[in-house]
């Protein structure tokens with residue numbers, strides 16, 4: 001990929017990266033593997049309906065929040081660290097006449113500014129792997145979820161030790177470096193007393209998103225040839241990094257999973 005200087009500063013963290021216009025160009029509107037197909041699957045598993053009040057934790061541009069409000073008629077709170085992304089969510093809500101259904105909250109998933117037992121469902125897509133303290137976030141998810149309500153998480157799974165060649169900026173911003181093993185995701189929820197934990201593999205989603213990034217990178221080169229667009233120099237080397245990521249996927253090192261779990265009612269909390 002060719003680069004021209006526009007914003008040469010490295011994104012310091014995933015939040016920086018996920019609020020750049022170039023990110024939307026590379027990934028599309030949904031910043032998680034599997035896109036709205038997996039969001040729909042999660043929503044159905046969580047039994048989201050018109051009566052539901054849903055918390056979308058680390059909501060990015062709010063693509064899933066908008067989808068849930070539009071397709072399931074529910075109320076959604078989109079929570080993210082990035083004010084920039086939430087501004088986009090508000091603008092899109094207005095554009096789609098969904099402002100009465102969607103509210104936004106700038107907050108850290110590790111300290112959710114809502115009372116206990118507030119939400120009928122929680123979704124958290126491709127974000128646990130970006131949290132500094134995932135256990136704290138799991139604890140907060142459990143706290144704000146109503147008893148008998150369900151949480152749905154989808155995330156990148158690290159099945160093998162990260163190869164040295166992938167210990168770089170791209171792994172950080174593409175959510176690979178912070179990814180956990182599938183058992184570790186289960187452990188996070190079990191430690192908070194979530195029950196009925198159900199996990200399924202969706203490895204196709206990670207392969208699909210890498211293909212998409214590759215295709216968009218190629219397109220970017222074409223645009224650059226015509227001098228229509230400039231991209232940050234820190235994207236230099238993405239071609240080689242994507243090749244390494246593909247190799248790691250091919251040997252089963254990297255995958256994607258979808259999981260749901262239920263917060264038990266206080267009466268059943270002591271029974272297994």
Ligand SMILES: C[S@@+](CC[C@H](N)C(=O)[O-])C[C@H]1O[C@@H](n2cnc3c(N)ncnc32)[C@H](O)[C@@H]1O
Pocket residue numbers: 014015018029030031032057058059060061062063064079080081082085107108109110124125126127130131132175
């Ligand atoms: C990979 S994107 C996923 C966005 C969205 N869930 C989606 O699927 O389109 C990760 C998001 O997590 C947000 N994020 C990272 N750490 C966070 C935290 N501790 N609390 C809240 N949001 C966080 C980032 O700002 C970014 O929007």
